[in-house]
Amino acid sequence: METTPVDLGFLETTEPWLLTNKFFRSKVGGKPAWLELHKLPKPDELLCEQCKEPLTFLCQETKAKVSEEENEKRQMEEFERLKNEGKAGALDDLPEGELDKYSGEQVEDKTFDRFKERIAHDPDQVLRYERRGNPLWLSPVLPKEIPNCAVCAGPRVFEFQIMPQLLNSLANDSLDWGTLVCYTCEGSCNIEGYVDEFIYRQDVLNLNTTKE
Numbered sequence: 001m002e003t004t005p006v007d008l009g010f011l012e013t014t015e016p017w018l019l020t021n022k023f024f025r026s027k028v029g030g031k032p033a034w035l036e037l038h039k040l041p042k043p044d045e046l047l048c049e050q051c052k053e054p055l056t057f058l059c060q061e062t063k064a065k066v067s068e069e070e071n072e073k074r075q076m077e078e079f080e081r082l083k084n085e086g087k088a089g090a091l092d093d094l095p096e097g098e099l100d101k102y103s104g105e106q107v108e109d110k111t112f113d114r115f116k117e118r119i120a121h122d123p124d125q126v127l128r129y130e131r132r133g134n135p136l137w138l139s140p141v142l143p144k145e146i147p148n149c150a151v152c153a154g155p156r157v158f159e160f161q162i163m164p165q166l167l168n169s170l171a172n173d174s175l176d177w178g179t180l181v182c183y184t185c186e187g188s189c190n191i192e193g194y195v196d197e198f199i200y201r202q203d204v205l206n207l208n209t210t211k212e
Contacts, residue, residue, distance in 0.1 A: 009127030039193025
């Protein structure tokens with residue numbers, strides 16, 4: 001497989017037996033393919049913190065660790081690609097004073113336009129993976145802080161995000177998001193069983209919703 005700065009995920013159909021835990025496959029819908037069967041989460045750990053209703057399984061991402069050197073290489077390749085296409089910089093390179101010149105709506109339009117431009121190359125992508133990289137935001141409303149790992153108290157880093165294109169395949173009108181951004185423990189600390197990580201839900205509108 002060709003190495004790219006950001007690994008993109010696409011949906012494909014496959015035989016159900018290939019989605020069992022022994023094959024370490026990523027999957028959408030159905031039931032989780034638990035990798036550790038002896039320390040499964042308890043039922044009360046799988047309840048929504050707000051309404052206390054049972055959570056519904058959305059998807060799971062199984063990914064081998066990427067070395068820091070490989071990640072830096074990928075980021076440099078991505079920067080060079082953007083520079084060659086004349087897209088390096090944009091809002092990220094503007095000083096804070098310059099951003100003040102824009103109204104909130106104008107900045108949001110620029111951020112959303114950049115989001116659409118980036119995904120236009122691969123419009124069917126449902127996941128973007130870039131551990132220690134940067135999310136592709138669709139709104140300037142960003143998380144105020146990323147909580148540290150609940151196990152080792154170390155920092156969390158961006159690992160992957162789920163794209164809105166996934167909604168098209170779910171046939172569930174009650175679900176909606178702009179992008180779901182997952183942050184995980186930077187040190188990948190040793191655990192027994194499973195632990196919560198941090199998900200930031202960013203909507204197209206200015207709705208600031210987080211879930212840990």
